[in-house]
Amino acid sequence: MKRFIVVVGVSGVGKTTLAQALARQHGLRTAFEQHAERPFQSLFKRNKKFALANQLDYLLYRAEQERALRQSKKTFVMDGGLDLDFHVFTRLFYGRGWLTAAEFDLCRRFYEHTRSLLPPPDFVIHLSAEQEVIRARLATRQRINIASAKDAALQEKFTQDWLATLPQRRVLRADVSNEDKNYAALLARIKNKL
Numbered sequence: 327m328k329r330f331i332v333v334v335g336v337s338g339v340g341k342t343t344l345a346q347a348l349a350r351q352h353g354l355r356t357a358f359e360q361h362a363e364r365p366f367q368s369l370f371k372r373n374k375k376f377a378l379a380n381q382l383d384y385l386l387y388r389a390e391q392e393r394a395l396r397q398s399k400k401t402f403v404m405d406g407g408l409d410l411d412f413h414v415f416t417r418l419f420y421g422r423g424w425l426t427a428a429e430f431d432l433c434r435r436f437y438e439h440t441r442s443l444l445p446p447p448d449f450v451i452h453l454s455a456e457q458e459v460i461r462a463r464l465a466t467r468q469r470i471n472i473a474s475a476k477d478a479a480l481q482e483k484f485t486q487d488w489l490a491t492l493p494q495r496r497v498l499r500a501d502v503s504n505e506d507k508n509y510a511a512l513l514a515r516i517k518n519k520l
Contacts, residue, residue, distance in 0.1 A: 331449045332404050332407045333348075333451045334453070334485055335485065339455050340505075342358055345405040348516065355400045357407075359406055377424035381419060382432075385437055396444070408444070410485070413488035414488070449498070450498070451498050452485065454501050459502075500512050
């Protein structure tokens with residue numbers, strides 16, 4: 327049976343690494359954030375006036391990826407995805423004052439309309455880690471980091487707020503602070519759920 331799996335958590339927790347490992351182990355199709363290819367990401371990093379353009383671009387891009395993957399007969403996995411981009415990053419941008427109330431509402435309307443046309447994820451894997459682990463991982467990432475380690479607590483709160491609205495049988499929570507780089511123990515746990 328085809329399923330839509332999404333890996334969520336704060337920036338730097340290892341969403342992409344786990345999604346790649348799941349794809350290799352189970353032959354899943356994938357969709358990733360593609361930070362370097364997003365036209366407003368580097369502009370926003372330099373100038374916060376691009377916050378709305380960046381967010382709408384990400385929401386649309388993630389919806390387009392999800393829609394394309396749904397055309398396949400194979401189970402697919404995404405790192406982050408439409409829901410995380412709205413519930414965590416759009417809320418973070420608004421909380422930091424990078425989006426006005428009207429801009430946040432525009433993103434909300436776009437997200438809610440889009441999600442009404444696309445069913446929600448079938449299975450959510452929520453990764454968490456200790457603050458020091460997040461800080462170390464963010465420091466070594468070779469990509470544009472919009473969120474910093476200081477944003478991790480707020481990102482986690484927003485993630486928890488969203489996850490609380492989902493049926494808990496569809497959510498697997500994992501602290502990956504002490505996981506090896508291959509996620510061997512976590513992959514075994516997930517295999518039993520798939």
